[in-house]
Amino acid sequence: MAATADADEALRIRPAVAADVPAVIALDEEVTVLAKPAYWHDMFERYGARGRRARFFLVAERLDRLKGFVIGETRAWEFGSPPCGWIFAIQVRPKGRLKGVGTQLFNAICDRFRETGVVNVRTMLALDNITILSFFRSQGMMAGPFIELETTLESSADRT
Ligand SMILES: CC(C)(COP(=O)(O)OP(=O)(O)OC[C@H]1O[C@@H](n2cnc3c(N)ncnc32)[C@H](O)[C@@H]1OP(=O)(O)O)[C@@H](O)C(=O)NCCC(=O)NCCS
Structure with a gap:
Protein backbone atom coordinates (compact mmCIF):
# COMPACT_ATOMS: atom_id res chain seq x y z
CA MET A 1 0.00 0.00 0.00
CA ALA A 2 2.80 2.40 0.96
CA ALA A 3 4.69 1.53 -2.22
CA THR A 4 1.61 2.34 -4.33
CA ALA A 5 1.13 5.69 -2.62
CA ASP A 6 4.81 6.49 -3.19
CA LEU A 27 22.55 8.88 -0.45
CA ASP A 28 26.12 9.43 -1.63
CA GLU A 29 27.43 7.18 1.13
CA GLU A 30 24.93 4.49 0.12
CA VAL A 31 26.08 4.75 -3.52
CA THR A 32 29.85 5.17 -3.07
CA VAL A 33 30.32 3.50 0.34
CA LEU A 34 32.33 6.53 1.41
CA ALA A 35 31.03 9.23 3.76
CA LYS A 36 32.13 12.74 2.69
CA PRO A 37 30.13 15.18 4.86
CA ALA A 38 32.62 18.06 4.58
CA TYR A 39 32.64 17.74 0.79
CA TRP A 40 28.85 17.87 0.47
CA HIS A 41 28.48 20.77 2.91
CA ASP A 42 31.07 22.63 0.84
CA MET A 43 29.23 21.74 -2.40
CA PHE A 44 26.03 23.13 -0.93
CA GLU A 45 27.77 26.37 0.05
CA ARG A 46 29.23 26.72 -3.44
CA TYR A 47 26.29 25.57 -5.56
CA GLY A 48 23.17 25.49 -3.41
CA ALA A 49 23.20 28.61 -1.31
CA ARG A 50 20.90 31.36 -2.57
CA GLY A 51 22.19 33.94 -4.98
CA ARG A 52 24.58 31.63 -6.80
CA ARG A 53 24.17 32.76 -10.39
CA ALA A 54 24.50 29.98 -12.97
CA ARG A 55 25.21 27.41 -10.24
CA PHE A 56 22.60 24.73 -9.65
CA PHE A 57 22.08 22.14 -6.93
CA LEU A 58 18.69 20.49 -7.50
CA VAL A 59 17.01 17.71 -5.57
CA ALA A 60 14.22 15.33 -6.56
CA GLU A 61 11.78 14.47 -3.79
CA ARG A 62 8.64 12.46 -3.45
CA LEU A 63 6.54 12.44 -0.29
CA ASP A 64 9.23 14.58 1.37
CA ARG A 65 11.91 11.94 0.74
CA LEU A 66 15.01 12.74 -1.27
CA LYS A 67 15.13 10.52 -4.37
CA GLY A 68 18.13 12.03 -6.09
CA PHE A 69 20.11 15.16 -6.84
CA VAL A 70 22.09 16.87 -9.57
CA ILE A 71 24.75 19.60 -9.41
CA GLY A 72 26.09 21.75 -12.21
CA GLU A 73 27.19 25.14 -13.39
CA THR A 74 27.45 27.25 -16.51
CA ARG A 75 31.14 28.01 -16.98
CA ALA A 76 32.81 30.24 -19.54
CA TRP A 77 36.19 30.16 -21.26
CA GLU A 78 37.82 27.47 -19.18
CA PHE A 79 40.01 25.38 -21.49
CA GLY A 80 39.24 28.01 -24.14
CA SER A 81 35.62 26.85 -24.31
CA PRO A 82 32.70 29.24 -24.91
CA PRO A 83 30.05 29.23 -22.13
CA CYS A 84 28.79 25.70 -21.51
CA GLY A 85 26.75 23.83 -18.90
CA TRP A 86 28.71 21.34 -16.78
CA ILE A 87 27.14 18.53 -14.78
CA PHE A 88 29.40 17.65 -11.86
CA ALA A 89 27.28 15.07 -10.07
CA ILE A 90 24.03 13.16 -10.47
CA GLN A 91 22.79 10.42 -8.19
CA VAL A 92 19.49 8.59 -7.72
CA ARG A 93 18.58 6.33 -4.80
CA PRO A 94 19.38 2.72 -5.76
CA LYS A 95 15.83 1.59 -4.95
CA GLY A 96 14.30 4.31 -7.15
CA ARG A 97 16.31 3.83 -10.32
CA LEU A 98 15.15 3.10 -13.87
CA LYS A 99 11.92 5.01 -13.23
CA GLY A 100 12.89 8.24 -14.94
CA VAL A 101 14.13 10.18 -11.89
CA GLY A 102 17.60 10.67 -13.39
CA THR A 103 16.08 11.84 -16.66
CA GLN A 104 13.88 14.37 -14.84
CA LEU A 105 16.89 15.70 -12.94
CA PHE A 106 18.89 15.91 -16.17
CA ASN A 107 16.08 17.76 -17.95
CA ALA A 108 15.63 20.14 -15.02
CA ILE A 109 19.28 21.17 -14.91
CA CYS A 110 19.34 21.48 -18.72
CA ASP A 111 16.40 23.89 -18.46
CA ARG A 137 24.25 8.35 -23.68
CA SER A 138 20.50 7.88 -23.27
CA GLN A 139 20.24 11.65 -22.79
CA GLY A 140 21.91 12.20 -26.16
CA MET A 141 25.39 12.96 -24.84
CA MET A 142 28.38 11.77 -26.88
CA ALA A 143 32.15 12.20 -26.85
CA GLY A 144 32.94 15.89 -27.23
CA PRO A 145 35.81 17.91 -28.71
CA PHE A 146 37.96 17.91 -25.52
CA ILE A 147 39.94 15.13 -23.87
CA GLU A 148 41.14 14.86 -20.30
CA LEU A 149 44.89 14.44 -19.69
CA GLU A 150 46.48 13.66 -16.34
CA THR A 151 49.74 12.72 -14.68
CA THR A 152 50.88 11.49 -11.29
CA LEU A 153 53.03 13.95 -9.40
CA GLU A 154 56.28 12.71 -7.92
CA SER A 155 56.42 13.26 -4.19
CA SER A 156 58.74 16.04 -3.02
CA ALA A 157 60.94 13.39 -1.38
CA ASP A 158 61.45 11.58 -4.71
CA ARG A 159 62.58 14.80 -6.40
CA THR A 160 65.45 15.56 -3.98
C1 LIG B 1 22.89 7.10 -13.53
C2 LIG B 1 21.65 7.31 -12.66
C3 LIG B 1 21.64 8.78 -12.18
C4 LIG B 1 20.40 7.04 -13.54
O1 LIG B 1 19.24 7.35 -12.77
P1 LIG B 1 17.84 6.68 -13.14
O2 LIG B 1 16.79 7.39 -12.39
O3 LIG B 1 17.92 5.22 -12.97
O4 LIG B 1 17.75 7.03 -14.70
P2 LIG B 1 16.49 6.89 -15.66
O5 LIG B 1 15.46 5.98 -15.08
O6 LIG B 1 16.03 8.26 -16.02
O7 LIG B 1 17.15 6.17 -16.94
C5 LIG B 1 17.21 6.78 -18.20
C6 LIG B 1 17.97 5.88 -19.14
O8 LIG B 1 19.33 5.74 -18.72
C7 LIG B 1 19.82 4.45 -19.10
N1 LIG B 1 20.20 3.72 -17.88
C8 LIG B 1 19.98 4.10 -16.60
N2 LIG B 1 20.49 3.18 -15.75
C9 LIG B 1 21.01 2.21 -16.49
C10 LIG B 1 21.67 0.98 -16.19
N3 LIG B 1 21.87 0.58 -14.92
N4 LIG B 1 22.11 0.21 -17.21
C11 LIG B 1 21.90 0.58 -18.49
N5 LIG B 1 21.28 1.75 -18.84
C12 LIG B 1 20.84 2.54 -17.85
C13 LIG B 1 18.66 3.74 -19.80
O9 LIG B 1 18.80 3.99 -21.18
C14 LIG B 1 17.45 4.47 -19.26
O10 LIG B 1 16.36 4.45 -20.14
P3 LIG B 1 15.32 3.20 -20.12
O11 LIG B 1 14.85 3.07 -18.69
O12 LIG B 1 14.26 3.63 -21.07
O13 LIG B 1 16.11 2.01 -20.55
C15 LIG B 1 21.63 6.33 -11.46
O14 LIG B 1 21.79 5.01 -11.93
C16 LIG B 1 22.73 6.60 -10.46
O15 LIG B 1 22.58 7.41 -9.56
N6 LIG B 1 23.87 5.91 -10.61
C17 LIG B 1 25.03 6.15 -9.80
C18 LIG B 1 25.56 7.50 -10.17
C19 LIG B 1 27.04 7.60 -10.06
O16 LIG B 1 27.79 6.65 -10.22
N7 LIG B 1 27.45 8.79 -9.78
C20 LIG B 1 28.86 9.05 -9.70
C21 LIG B 1 29.24 10.20 -10.60
S1 LIG B 1 28.38 11.67 -10.17
Missing part, protein backbone atom coordinates in the same frame (compact mmCIF):
# COMPACT_ATOMS: atom_id res chain seq x y z
CA ALA A 7 4.59 5.68 -6.90
CA ASP A 8 1.40 7.71 -7.33
CA GLU A 9 2.86 10.85 -5.78
CA ALA A 10 4.43 13.22 -8.31
CA LEU A 11 8.16 13.75 -8.23
CA ARG A 12 9.09 17.31 -7.32
CA ILE A 13 12.35 18.87 -8.47
CA ARG A 14 13.47 21.98 -6.63
CA PRO A 15 16.64 23.83 -5.56
CA ALA A 16 18.38 22.18 -2.61
CA VAL A 17 18.12 23.78 0.84
CA ALA A 18 20.50 23.29 3.77
CA ALA A 19 18.12 20.75 5.36
CA ASP A 20 18.64 18.45 2.32
CA VAL A 21 22.38 18.09 2.87
CA PRO A 22 22.21 15.21 5.42
CA ALA A 23 20.04 13.19 3.00
CA VAL A 24 22.46 13.97 0.14
CA ILE A 25 25.36 12.78 2.30
CA ALA A 26 23.47 9.59 3.19
CA ARG A 112 18.47 25.97 -15.99
CA PHE A 113 21.47 25.87 -18.34
CA ARG A 114 19.27 26.98 -21.24
CA GLU A 115 18.14 29.98 -19.20
CA THR A 116 21.79 31.04 -18.91
CA GLY A 117 22.00 31.10 -22.71
CA VAL A 118 24.19 28.05 -23.37
CA VAL A 119 23.56 25.38 -25.99
CA ASN A 120 26.12 22.73 -24.94
CA VAL A 121 26.23 20.53 -21.85
CA ARG A 122 29.29 18.58 -20.67
CA THR A 123 30.18 16.13 -17.97
CA MET A 124 33.04 13.80 -17.08
CA LEU A 125 32.78 10.21 -15.91
CA ALA A 126 34.93 7.23 -15.07
CA LEU A 127 35.51 5.07 -18.15
CA ASP A 128 34.47 1.93 -16.26
CA ASN A 129 31.21 3.37 -14.90
CA ILE A 130 28.92 1.73 -17.44
CA THR A 131 25.72 2.78 -15.65
CA ILE A 132 26.42 6.47 -15.75
CA LEU A 133 27.80 6.19 -19.29
CA SER A 134 24.61 4.44 -20.46
CA PHE A 135 22.53 7.06 -18.69
CA PHE A 136 24.28 10.04 -20.27
Whole structure:
Protein backbone atom coordinates (compact mmCIF):
# COMPACT_ATOMS: atom_id res chain seq x y z
CA MET A 1 0.00 0.00 0.00
CA ALA A 2 2.80 2.40 0.96
CA ALA A 3 4.69 1.53 -2.22
CA THR A 4 1.61 2.34 -4.33
CA ALA A 5 1.13 5.69 -2.62
CA ASP A 6 4.81 6.49 -3.19
CA ALA A 7 4.59 5.68 -6.90
CA ASP A 8 1.40 7.71 -7.33
CA GLU A 9 2.86 10.85 -5.78
CA ALA A 10 4.43 13.22 -8.31
CA LEU A 11 8.16 13.75 -8.23
CA ARG A 12 9.09 17.31 -7.32
CA ILE A 13 12.35 18.87 -8.47
CA ARG A 14 13.47 21.98 -6.63
CA PRO A 15 16.64 23.83 -5.56
CA ALA A 16 18.38 22.18 -2.61
CA VAL A 17 18.12 23.78 0.84
CA ALA A 18 20.50 23.29 3.77
CA ALA A 19 18.12 20.75 5.36
CA ASP A 20 18.64 18.45 2.32
CA VAL A 21 22.38 18.09 2.87
CA PRO A 22 22.21 15.21 5.42
CA ALA A 23 20.04 13.19 3.00
CA VAL A 24 22.46 13.97 0.14
CA ILE A 25 25.36 12.78 2.30
CA ALA A 26 23.47 9.59 3.19
CA LEU A 27 22.55 8.88 -0.45
CA ASP A 28 26.12 9.43 -1.63
CA GLU A 29 27.43 7.18 1.13
CA GLU A 30 24.93 4.49 0.12
CA VAL A 31 26.08 4.75 -3.52
CA THR A 32 29.85 5.17 -3.07
CA VAL A 33 30.32 3.50 0.34
CA LEU A 34 32.33 6.53 1.41
CA ALA A 35 31.03 9.23 3.76
CA LYS A 36 32.13 12.74 2.69
CA PRO A 37 30.13 15.18 4.86
CA ALA A 38 32.62 18.06 4.58
CA TYR A 39 32.64 17.74 0.79
CA TRP A 40 28.85 17.87 0.47
CA HIS A 41 28.48 20.77 2.91
CA ASP A 42 31.07 22.63 0.84
CA MET A 43 29.23 21.74 -2.40
CA PHE A 44 26.03 23.13 -0.93
CA GLU A 45 27.77 26.37 0.05
CA ARG A 46 29.23 26.72 -3.44
CA TYR A 47 26.29 25.57 -5.56
CA GLY A 48 23.17 25.49 -3.41
CA ALA A 49 23.20 28.61 -1.31
CA ARG A 50 20.90 31.36 -2.57
CA GLY A 51 22.19 33.94 -4.98
CA ARG A 52 24.58 31.63 -6.80
CA ARG A 53 24.17 32.76 -10.39
CA ALA A 54 24.50 29.98 -12.97
CA ARG A 55 25.21 27.41 -10.24
CA PHE A 56 22.60 24.73 -9.65
CA PHE A 57 22.08 22.14 -6.93
CA LEU A 58 18.69 20.49 -7.50
CA VAL A 59 17.01 17.71 -5.57
CA ALA A 60 14.22 15.33 -6.56
CA GLU A 61 11.78 14.47 -3.79
CA ARG A 62 8.64 12.46 -3.45
CA LEU A 63 6.54 12.44 -0.29
CA ASP A 64 9.23 14.58 1.37
CA ARG A 65 11.91 11.94 0.74
CA LEU A 66 15.01 12.74 -1.27
CA LYS A 67 15.13 10.52 -4.37
CA GLY A 68 18.13 12.03 -6.09
CA PHE A 69 20.11 15.16 -6.84
CA VAL A 70 22.09 16.87 -9.57
CA ILE A 71 24.75 19.60 -9.41
CA GLY A 72 26.09 21.75 -12.21
CA GLU A 73 27.19 25.14 -13.39
CA THR A 74 27.45 27.25 -16.51
CA ARG A 75 31.14 28.01 -16.98
CA ALA A 76 32.81 30.24 -19.54
CA TRP A 77 36.19 30.16 -21.26
CA GLU A 78 37.82 27.47 -19.18
CA PHE A 79 40.01 25.38 -21.49
CA GLY A 80 39.24 28.01 -24.14
CA SER A 81 35.62 26.85 -24.31
CA PRO A 82 32.70 29.24 -24.91
CA PRO A 83 30.05 29.23 -22.13
CA CYS A 84 28.79 25.70 -21.51
CA GLY A 85 26.75 23.83 -18.90
CA TRP A 86 28.71 21.34 -16.78
CA ILE A 87 27.14 18.53 -14.78
CA PHE A 88 29.40 17.65 -11.86
CA ALA A 89 27.28 15.07 -10.07
CA ILE A 90 24.03 13.16 -10.47
CA GLN A 91 22.79 10.42 -8.19
CA VAL A 92 19.49 8.59 -7.72
CA ARG A 93 18.58 6.33 -4.80
CA PRO A 94 19.38 2.72 -5.76
CA LYS A 95 15.83 1.59 -4.95
CA GLY A 96 14.30 4.31 -7.15
CA ARG A 97 16.31 3.83 -10.32
CA LEU A 98 15.15 3.10 -13.87
CA LYS A 99 11.92 5.01 -13.23
CA GLY A 100 12.89 8.24 -14.94
CA VAL A 101 14.13 10.18 -11.89
CA GLY A 102 17.60 10.67 -13.39
CA THR A 103 16.08 11.84 -16.66
CA GLN A 104 13.88 14.37 -14.84
CA LEU A 105 16.89 15.70 -12.94
CA PHE A 106 18.89 15.91 -16.17
CA ASN A 107 16.08 17.76 -17.95
CA ALA A 108 15.63 20.14 -15.02
CA ILE A 109 19.28 21.17 -14.91
CA CYS A 110 19.34 21.48 -18.72
CA ASP A 111 16.40 23.89 -18.46
CA ARG A 112 18.47 25.97 -15.99
CA PHE A 113 21.47 25.87 -18.34
CA ARG A 114 19.27 26.98 -21.24
CA GLU A 115 18.14 29.98 -19.20
CA THR A 116 21.79 31.04 -18.91
CA GLY A 117 22.00 31.10 -22.71
CA VAL A 118 24.19 28.05 -23.37
CA VAL A 119 23.56 25.38 -25.99
CA ASN A 120 26.12 22.73 -24.94
CA VAL A 121 26.23 20.53 -21.85
CA ARG A 122 29.29 18.58 -20.67
CA THR A 123 30.18 16.13 -17.97
CA MET A 124 33.04 13.80 -17.08
CA LEU A 125 32.78 10.21 -15.91
CA ALA A 126 34.93 7.23 -15.07
CA LEU A 127 35.51 5.07 -18.15
CA ASP A 128 34.47 1.93 -16.26
CA ASN A 129 31.21 3.37 -14.90
CA ILE A 130 28.92 1.73 -17.44
CA THR A 131 25.72 2.78 -15.65
CA ILE A 132 26.42 6.47 -15.75
CA LEU A 133 27.80 6.19 -19.29
CA SER A 134 24.61 4.44 -20.46
CA PHE A 135 22.53 7.06 -18.69
CA PHE A 136 24.28 10.04 -20.27
CA ARG A 137 24.25 8.35 -23.68
CA SER A 138 20.50 7.88 -23.27
CA GLN A 139 20.24 11.65 -22.79
CA GLY A 140 21.91 12.20 -26.16
CA MET A 141 25.39 12.96 -24.84
CA MET A 142 28.38 11.77 -26.88
CA ALA A 143 32.15 12.20 -26.85
CA GLY A 144 32.94 15.89 -27.23
CA PRO A 145 35.81 17.91 -28.71
CA PHE A 146 37.96 17.91 -25.52
CA ILE A 147 39.94 15.13 -23.87
CA GLU A 148 41.14 14.86 -20.30
CA LEU A 149 44.89 14.44 -19.69
CA GLU A 150 46.48 13.66 -16.34
CA THR A 151 49.74 12.72 -14.68
CA THR A 152 50.88 11.49 -11.29
CA LEU A 153 53.03 13.95 -9.40
CA GLU A 154 56.28 12.71 -7.92
CA SER A 155 56.42 13.26 -4.19
CA SER A 156 58.74 16.04 -3.02
CA ALA A 157 60.94 13.39 -1.38
CA ASP A 158 61.45 11.58 -4.71
CA ARG A 159 62.58 14.80 -6.40
CA THR A 160 65.45 15.56 -3.98
C1 LIG B 1 22.89 7.10 -13.53
C2 LIG B 1 21.65 7.31 -12.66
C3 LIG B 1 21.64 8.78 -12.18
C4 LIG B 1 20.40 7.04 -13.54
O1 LIG B 1 19.24 7.35 -12.77
P1 LIG B 1 17.84 6.68 -13.14
O2 LIG B 1 16.79 7.39 -12.39
O3 LIG B 1 17.92 5.22 -12.97
O4 LIG B 1 17.75 7.03 -14.70
P2 LIG B 1 16.49 6.89 -15.66
O5 LIG B 1 15.46 5.98 -15.08
O6 LIG B 1 16.03 8.26 -16.02
O7 LIG B 1 17.15 6.17 -16.94
C5 LIG B 1 17.21 6.78 -18.20
C6 LIG B 1 17.97 5.88 -19.14
O8 LIG B 1 19.33 5.74 -18.72
C7 LIG B 1 19.82 4.45 -19.10
N1 LIG B 1 20.20 3.72 -17.88
C8 LIG B 1 19.98 4.10 -16.60
N2 LIG B 1 20.49 3.18 -15.75
C9 LIG B 1 21.01 2.21 -16.49
C10 LIG B 1 21.67 0.98 -16.19
N3 LIG B 1 21.87 0.58 -14.92
N4 LIG B 1 22.11 0.21 -17.21
C11 LIG B 1 21.90 0.58 -18.49
N5 LIG B 1 21.28 1.75 -18.84
C12 LIG B 1 20.84 2.54 -17.85
C13 LIG B 1 18.66 3.74 -19.80
O9 LIG B 1 18.80 3.99 -21.18
C14 LIG B 1 17.45 4.47 -19.26
O10 LIG B 1 16.36 4.45 -20.14
P3 LIG B 1 15.32 3.20 -20.12
O11 LIG B 1 14.85 3.07 -18.69
O12 LIG B 1 14.26 3.63 -21.07
O13 LIG B 1 16.11 2.01 -20.55
C15 LIG B 1 21.63 6.33 -11.46
O14 LIG B 1 21.79 5.01 -11.93
C16 LIG B 1 22.73 6.60 -10.46
O15 LIG B 1 22.58 7.41 -9.56
N6 LIG B 1 23.87 5.91 -10.61
C17 LIG B 1 25.03 6.15 -9.80
C18 LIG B 1 25.56 7.50 -10.17
C19 LIG B 1 27.04 7.60 -10.06
O16 LIG B 1 27.79 6.65 -10.22
N7 LIG B 1 27.45 8.79 -9.78
C20 LIG B 1 28.86 9.05 -9.70
C21 LIG B 1 29.24 10.20 -10.60
S1 LIG B 1 28.38 11.67 -10.17
